[in-house]
Amino acid sequence: MAHATITQKGRDGYVLAIQYRKSPLRYLLVRLFGKRIPQLCAGWWAPTSLVELSEPHLPAGDWVKVHPRLAGICGSDIDVIAARGSFYFAPLTSYPFILGHEVVGDVVEVGNAVTKVNVGDRVVLEPALSCPVRGITPPCEYCQRGQFGNCERIADGSISPGVQTGYCRDTGGAWSELLVAHEHQLHHVPDGLPDEIAILTEPFACALHAALRIKFTPSDKILLIGCGTMGLMTLKALRMLGFDGHITAVAKYQHQRDWAHRMGASVVVK
Structure with missing residues (x-):
């Protein structure tokens, strides 16, 4: 955004x-x-x-x-x-x-x-x-x-x-x-x-709402499809909520892949 x-x-x-x-x-x-x-x-x-x-x-x-x-x-x-x-x-x-x-x-x-x-x-x-x-x-x-x-x-x-x-x-x-x-x-x-x-409050609230709906366990593996603003915020929300497990993120563009790594993705793919 x-x-x-x-x-x-x-x-x-x-x-x-x-x-x-x-x-x-x-x-x-x-x-x-x-x-x-x-x-x-x-x-x-x-x-x-x-x-x-x-x-x-x-x-x-x-x-x-x-x-x-x-x-x-x-x-x-x-x-x-x-x-x-x-x-x-x-x-x-x-x-x-x-x-x-x-x-x-x-x-x-x-x-x-x-x-x-x-x-x-x-x-x-x-x-x-x-x-x-x-x-x-x-x-x-x-x-x-x-x-x-x-x-x-x-x-x-x-x-x-x-x-x-x-x-x-x-x-x-x-x-x-x-x-x-x-x-x-x-x-x-x-x-x-x-x-x-x-200014990010409203979009991050949407991402946090989605992350809170996931009943994850430490052994779970999560696939995140798309690393636009909402995808990256959802990734960050999952990490902030304490999920330390594996997250594979799918990102179309190089700058999105770079941000996905920064936000805590385990693996980033095109």
């Missing part, structure tokens, strides 16, 4: 943001020619472009505004920009949306019902737009169990449809100067943790 910052600024009362607009014609242009001409993937002629928008407003009193310090570039974001993504979530997405769901930032405004964070706090985002975020009571079965990423009500409640921040028109996204988030989504960052590490 890479990370980026927006170094330009919008006018007073406005923000710069990287926005995705729903346009079948623009989508087809990028889908057909974007691989050969990458410059077509972003700009006024493409679904994705840099725009200036009015500052977002708090949807309710238990929401806050966050100014991103760093924003992650997820593989799913790249697929959206390059028109390679699946249409599976299209009915559960609201347009236009601001990309970006991996973020570390500062709280710059709080609603009158917020109790969890204060202005000036440095936070990371749990991006799922689940029942607590949407003001839905009682929450769905998954949210009752704390499995907010599996929420069944992502098209209901007080905000527009969207699986997570970065795919909902009402929340904004991390690829902007400001976004709004429900206080339920925010987690404080310890003072000694650099932004460059904190």
Whole structure:
């Protein structure tokens, strides 16, 4: 996963943001020619472009505004920009949306019902737009169990449809100067943790969740297929959880093989 910052600024009362607009014609242009001409993937002629928008407003009193310090570039974001993504979530997405769901930032405004964070706090985002975020009571079965990423009500409640921040028109996204988030989504960052590490919280949490589901024994042998960001983080999570056994990692590129060795793979193959 890479990370980026927006170094330009919008006018007073406005923000710069990287926005995705729903346009079948623009989508087809990028889908057909974007691989050969990458410059077509972003700009006024493409679904994705840099725009200036009015500052977002708090949807309710238990929401806050966050100014991103760093924003992650997820593989799913790249697929959206390059028109390679699946249409599976299209009915559960609201347009236009601001990309970006991996973020570390500062709280710059709080609603009158917020109790969890204060202005000036440095936070990371749990991006799922689940029942607590949407003001839905009682929450769905998954949210009752704390499995907010599996929420069944992502098209209901007080905000527009969207699986997570970065795919909902009402929340904004991390690829902007400001976004709004429900206080339920925010987690404080310890003072000694650099932004460059904190930005990895959301993807590493996904990898750790996968590793925790493995009931391994010391004699087990694990095959890890793929050493992109998520694969490498899963490898690291397994070692951090105390698995000292054999891990064979499959990596396509040389830099991935080098990182797999650093992360503790026993054997790395192409």
